[in-house]
Amino acid sequence: LKRLPLVAWGGVVAAVYVVRTLSPGSEVFRGLLTDGVLIRIGGVTKLAFLVIAWLFAHRNAASLDRENPAARPWRLLSWGILAFALGQGVLTTYQLATGASPYPSPGDALFMVSYPLLIAATAAFVGAYRQAGYPVGSAREHAALGLLVGVAAAAFGYWLLRPVLAEPAPLLARVLNVAYPALDLAWLVPAVLLLRITFGFRGGRIFRAWGLVLAGIVAQCAGDILYAHYSGLGDTLLDPLLHATYILSYLFIALGVLEHHSLLH
Amino acid sequence: MEKATIFEAIHRALAPYVGATMAAASTRVHCEKLGISADGGTLTDDQLQALIGKLGAGLVVFIGREKAAGVVEEIRRSVGAGGPR
Numbered sequence: 001l002k003r004l005p006l007v008a009w010g011g012v013v014a015a016v017y018v019v020r021t022l023s024p025g026s027e028v029f030r031g032l033l034t035d036g037v038l039i040r041i042g043g044v045t046k047l048a049f050l051v052i053a054w055l056f057a058h059r060n061a062a063s064l065d066r067e068n069p070a071a072r073p074w075r076l077l078s079w080g081i082l083a084f085a086l087g088q089g090v091l092t093t094y095q096l097a098t099g100a101s102p103y104p105s106p107g108d109a110l111f112m113v114s115y116p117l118l119i120a121a122t123a124a125f126v127g128a129y130r131q132a133g134y135p136v137g138s139a140r141e142h143a144a145l146g147l148l149v150g151v152a153a154a155a156f157g158y159w160l161l162r163p164v165l166a167e168p169a170p171l172l173a174r175v176l177n178v179a180y181p182a183l184d185l186a187w188l189v190p191a192v193l194l195l196r197i198t199f200g201f202r203g204g205r206i207f208r209a210w211g212l213v214l215a216g217i218v219a220q221c222a223g224d225i226l227y228a229h230y231s232g233l234g235d236t237l238l239d240p241l242l243h244a245t246y247i248l249s250y251l252f253i254a255l256g257v258l259e260h261h262s263l264l265h
Numbered sequence: 266m267e268k269a270t271i272f273e274a275i276h277r278a279l280a281p282y283v284g285a286t287m288a289a290a291s292t293r294v295h296c297e298k299l300g301i302s303a304d305g306g307t308l309t310d311d312q313l314q315a316l317i318g319k320l321g322a323g324l325v326v327f328i329g330r331e332k333a334a335g336v337v338e339e340i341r342r343s344v345g346a347g348g349p350r
Contacts, residue, residue, distance in 0.1 A: 063329060070326050132323040134287060135294045203284030206327050263282070264329040 001052065003255055010251035013045045017244035021237070036099030042243045043092035043101075049250035050085035056257045057081050063264050069128035073121050080117030081253070087111040103231075104172050115183040122190035122217075129197050136197040149192045153185040164228050177228040184221035191217045205263055212256030219249035266308050266344060268301075274343035275320065278336050282328060295319040317341065 020029055020038065029035075061074035087110030094102050129136060137145075161178045169177065191214055198210040223245035230238050272292055279288035296303055299315050308316070321337035328336075 065330055068326060068329070128326055132326040133295070133319060134283070134291045134323050200290070201282075201284045201287050203286065204280060204282050204288075206282055207284060263327070264332060 001056075001258060003258060006049070006052070006251065006254065006258075010045065010049065010247055013041060014244040014247045014251075017042065017240040017247070020240040021244070024237070024240075038240070038243075039095050039099060039101060042247060043088070043095035045247055046250050047085065047088045047092045049247070049254045050081060050088050053250065053254040053257045054078055054081040054085050056254070056261045060257065060260050060264055069131045070125065073124035073128050076117050076121035076124055080114045080121055081257075083110050083114035083117060087114065104176055108176055112179065112183075115187065119183070119187050119190060122187065122194055126190055126193045126197060129194075134200070136200055142193050142196070145196060146189050146193055150189045153188055157182055157185045160225065160229065169231075173231075177231065180224040181221070181228045184224045187217060188221055205259065209256050209259035209263060212252045212259060214256075216249045216252030216254075216256060219245050219252060223249060266310075266313060268303075268306055268308055271308055271313060271316075271344050274340055275317075278339045278343065279320065279324070282324065282336065291320060291323065292316070313344065 016033065017038065019026070020033070023029075029038075057074060057078035061071060061078050064071040064074060087107040090107035090110060091101065091105055094100070094105055094107075126142060130139060130142065161181060164177045165174060167174060167177070194210065195214050198207050198214075201207040201210075223242050226238060226245070227242050230236075230242075272289075275292050276285065276288040279291070283291065293303055295316055299312065299319065301308065301312055301316065317337055317340055320340075321333050324333040324336055327333075
């Protein structure tokens with residue numbers, strides 16, 4: 001699969017959303033690219049990137065021998081991305097039909113299912129790569145770093161999410177507004193460990209592949225945190241920017257999984 | 266066989282995948298584990314096979330068995346070594 005068209009596609013759609021954020025009153029957004037049109041384009045784009053990421057993560061898992069320590073993490077990652085893609089599929093169906101994004105939607109149940117799988121996959125990669133015998137840090141060092149990042153994430157989460165719980169939104173929306181960033185922050189802990197490991201491989205294709213996936217995870221976290229913060233305030237001005245963040249997140253993850261695929265084949 | 270020649274061949278084969286820094290660091294670490302000194306001199310064929318085997322086994326986790334076998338084969342070709350006995 002050619003990566004340049006994907007980059008061009010995601011880049012253009014994300015750029016349109018950024019322009020929409022910065023210049024909401026432009027003529028083009030009142031005529032040709034209305035919010036309804038943009039949300040449909042954005043939904044299809046996100047779904048396409050997630051399906052590509054799932055398909056190639058599945059292929060990566062299938063191409064490794066069962067006894068390879070990285071095979072199980074790849075399977076977990078492919079299941080997590082599949083649950084995420086199914087959630088996006090539900091949401092995109094609504095978006096195509098109505099031109100709006102319902103929140104909460106049945107898709108959120110699938111998004112919630114995906115997180116434990118994605119967190120477990122990332123943690124499993126840390127363990128698998130430590131077993132490879134390359135100088136990537138000891139289990140003790142990783143435990144200490146994980147503890148440090150975990151405490152920092154918990155403190156940041158408490159500061160960020162306490163006001164969100166008190167917002168005058170429906171209960172389910174409030175629960176989700178807390179759950180998404182909390183799960184993202186939990187995901188960041190093994191993601192930072194994986195960054196610590198793969199940073200040692202900088203200059204090589206292994207680092208490039210993981211750098212892209214990890215950039216996608218960070219963009220995902222940033223989007224969810226922004227969404228939880230601003231939606232609770234009833235502020236919708238940044239919504240297009242959030243869509244851009246998610247599009248870039250799924251694009252980066254898809255590109256990273258594709259880079260891994262070319263590494264394995 | 267000269268260590269410098271072997272290490273250079275290993276770094277050249279590994280660097281596109283693991284980067285130059287990790288190629289050098291992993292060679293050094295595996296040499297230490299195998300009791301091979303990093304200073305000048307030569308490697309016996311057994312030491313060379315053991316070192317290549319260790320590096321290849323680790324690489325399998327990242328890039329799979331077939332690609333790792335290709336890298337190991339490239340190192341062996343570069344240093345003119347045969348397969349393990």
